[in-house]
Amino acid sequence: MTPSLSPNTQAILLLTAPLIAGRSSPSPDLLSPGDYKRLARHLREMERQPADLLSPDAADLLRACRPVIEESRLQRLLGRGFLLSQVIERWQARAIWVVSRADADYPRRIKARLREDAPPVLYGCGDINLLDSGGLAVVGSRHVDDALIDYTMSIGRLAARAHTTLISGGARGIDQAAMRGALEAGGMVSGVLADSLEKTAMNREHRNLLLDGQLVLLSPYDPSAGFNVGNAMQRNKLIYALADAALVVSSDLDKGGTWAGATEQLDKLNLVPVYVRSTGAPSAGLEALRKKGALPWPDPRDVDGFGAVFEVDKPKTPADKQAGLSLFSNDNDIVSMPGAQQAIMPEIQAEPDTEKHAEPPVVPTSEIPGIKRVEETPPSAPPTTDLATAGGDAATPVNASPADTLLSAVREVIQRLLVKPMKEAEVASALDVSNAQAKAWLQRLADEGLLEKQKKPAGYVIKQSRLFD
Known part of the structure; x- marks a missing residue:
């Protein structure tokens, strides 16, 4: 992983992290998880992000944040640039990486499952x-x-x-x-x-x-x-x-x-x-x-x-209990999408993301007091999926049931997954659905002759006769 930090991550560290270097004491102004959650929501409502707090014209934005966090407190925290530069060097020398919720590398499982309660910053x-x-x-x-x-x-x-x-x-x-x-x-x-x-x-x-x-x-x-x-x-x-x-x-x-x-x-x-x-x-x-x-x-x-032991259906979460599959449009709202328009692969879900609403502005680190210039490595573009054609070659009848429509949408995705044998629980985890739902889809595709269930190694795989269809 690149040791460079995105502008959003730099801002979140300044706001929430103790930045322990030597015997220095953490700032008493640090935002607690609850404080940061409120600030992140407020920034989202204004269609802004943490990196904007470091921009040259951030004064107006800091004043606009007064309803949730005192302006002078934000200024003191954001002014810790020299201390941040010190700890960044220390972390890099020890091969320690840092990601924030605004980064594409942030663990997907933590972000999708804990949503707003996912830690703003993770070290590893x-x-x-x-x-x-x-x-x-x-x-x-x-x-x-x-x-x-x-x-x-x-x-x-x-x-x-x-x-x-x-x-x-x-x-x-x-x-x-x-x-x-x-x-x-x-x-x-x-x-x-x-x-x-x-x-x-x-x-x-x-x-x-x-x-x-x-x-x-x-x-x-x-x-x-x-x-x-x-x-x-x-x-x-x-x-x-x-x-x-x-x-x-x-x-x-x-x-x-x-x-x-x-x-x-x-x-x-x-x-x-x-x-x-x-x-x-x-x-x-x-x-x-x-x-x-x-x-x-x-x-x-x-x-x-x-x-x-992984075949047991996972417990129903509040999101699971809603009709259909859900997409997290942001950290608060859940948008239910019917039929074939539902996204079922984790990679193409709109993950809950309080900080990320557009490409963050490139904030030269030289403009942050005490921070050395670091060349940013842009994240690779996420895979795109045309949901209108997600069902592959299998046409869906106009009067198809909702189950048929959804199966048509996931058929090609499952085919791409099963280039090697996978068990029901593994497919369920990859698709981020319940074991019961994955089992129903796999059995249906096996009945159609598309898949077969083998014993060694155990799991479902594309039927050999269909590999070159």
Whole structure:
């Protein structure tokens, strides 16, 4: 990833980031997540974006933001350009990248699932593309016995054998055991840290894994930030947002970060199926999570059994419960699009984006006090899809049912996906639909003779006789 920062990202960092350099103290004026959310909404309503706050004629815009954030407070934060230039050099020297919600590289899963609650800025080290690969989140308590450590490592090893990314929080105990099991078996791991990203990334044990693309580290907090209980609680939702399913190996009852993160998923967010350990010593915390709707972990012993845990339909989110599929037009409004006009591939969804409404103006970094000039690398253009022709060669009858119309729209997309065998859950994740919907489409196309379901490797694939149609 290019180490250069977009103008929007520079502005968001100045507004929200502590910019810890040496022993300097974070500014007391920093915008909280709630403050920034209100400012971002206000800018959107004015059809402006954070980068505009750094433009030479920003005085009028700063005054226009008074209803949500005091003008003098914004001026003090935006005047930290020299400090920003210092930390940028520090991050670049350690191969730490930074993305904001306004950047195309911002993890799609976090943005689409958390929307306005997605962190304005994310810091990381390693291959950022690994963050959108889905996988199994494994979480649990810090203080556990050796038997649970061994059990958790075996789950990490199984995930590696199944070529499934293991996602966890990097804390002592269960988190590190799951990650270590996957890494030692050659698997891929996404670690979502609550603190000390810089220190962890510089660890000799991790450097080769990061360079080889086997490990990616992510944090919504400054790379030099130390441990904070509140931060540890808040980052839990990112672990679940990156996953396709989650397993809670151990949890206290009514206390602790593991309990808070799992209950938030079960009671509020409902992003993924949540499993709890079903073997070994009983746990009051796990039993309470089951009563809240968590599923018993089937304790798979092989790759096929492991894949089955992703076949469970994901919980219905508020967006899922609306009629039809929805497109996020912005961070507040959901626009329902009927029939073949619905976009179903994540890459062509209009993602929720408070900051991005047009191409950001190129703000020379030399105009920001203390920031050295950095050549911006323009992001590649997103793929375009003509929804009117998304159904390929298969014509849709004028009097077709809504289901037929939608199938016609997704037929060609599914064909492009299945150049290699994919399971129902993998197709569902790629299309960002429920497992049940993906299963219905795949079965329909198999009945038409377009697809076939094979056993080794397991999954649906384009029927050989149709490859050259």
